[in-house]
Amino acid sequence: MSDAPLPSGISDAPTAIRRLPGPRPDLLIFEVDARIHTSDMAWMGATVSQAMEAFDRIDILLLIRRFEGATPGALFEPTALKAEAASILGVRRYVVVGAPAWAEAAITLGGWLSPVESQTFDDDEEIQARAWIDRP
Numbered sequence: 001m002s003d004a005p006l007p008s009g010i011s012d013a014p015t016a017i018r019r020l021p022g023p024r025p026d027l028l029i030f031e032v033d034a035r036i037h038t039s040d041m042a043w044m045g046a047t048v049s050q051a052m053e054a055f056d057r058i059d060i061l062l063l064i065r066r067f068e069g070a071t072p073g074a075l076f077e078p079t080a081l082k083a084e085a086a087s088i089l090g091v092r093r094y095v096v097v098g099a100p101a102w103a104e105a106a107i108t109l110g111g112w113l114s115p116v117e118s119q120t121f122d123d124d125e126e127i128q129a130r131a132w133i134d135r136p
Contacts, residue, residue, distance in 0.1 A: 016033060017036065026057070030061070031063045032062065038071060038077050045079035048060070049079070057091065060087075060093070061095045088115065093132075094118040096119075096121070098121075098123040
């Protein structure tokens with residue numbers, strides 16, 4: 001994890017999203033386990049932005065353990081939206097394990113429309129997802 005300070009007003013203690021340790025510093029692994037709030041998205045957006053500043057390209061693995069929806073503000077959180085826009089050039093691979101059907105469809109569509117390699121996997125396919133994101 002980066003030791004760089006988060007932008008002012010962004011909590012370093014999200015409630016629904018946490019970062020898990022990974023095998024390499026350019027791989028961000030996030031785990032979702034609850035209802036996503038604006039502060040969660042701000043934290044995640046800042047974390048992704050910092051990683052994109054530190055590395056030419058990053059990979060993101062999102063593990064959805066339990067998703068209870070998102071608050072309206074979380075969907076339009078400015079820091080997260082900026083990171084999402086920058087990810088078109090800064091993210092190499094994006095993998096989601098356990099995505100709800102609507103999110104899986106959006107990820108598939110996004111994969112067709114952007115240079116980011118994206119893939120979804122079922123809940124029981126985390127090992128395959130990790131192998132997919134770590135392939136050469």
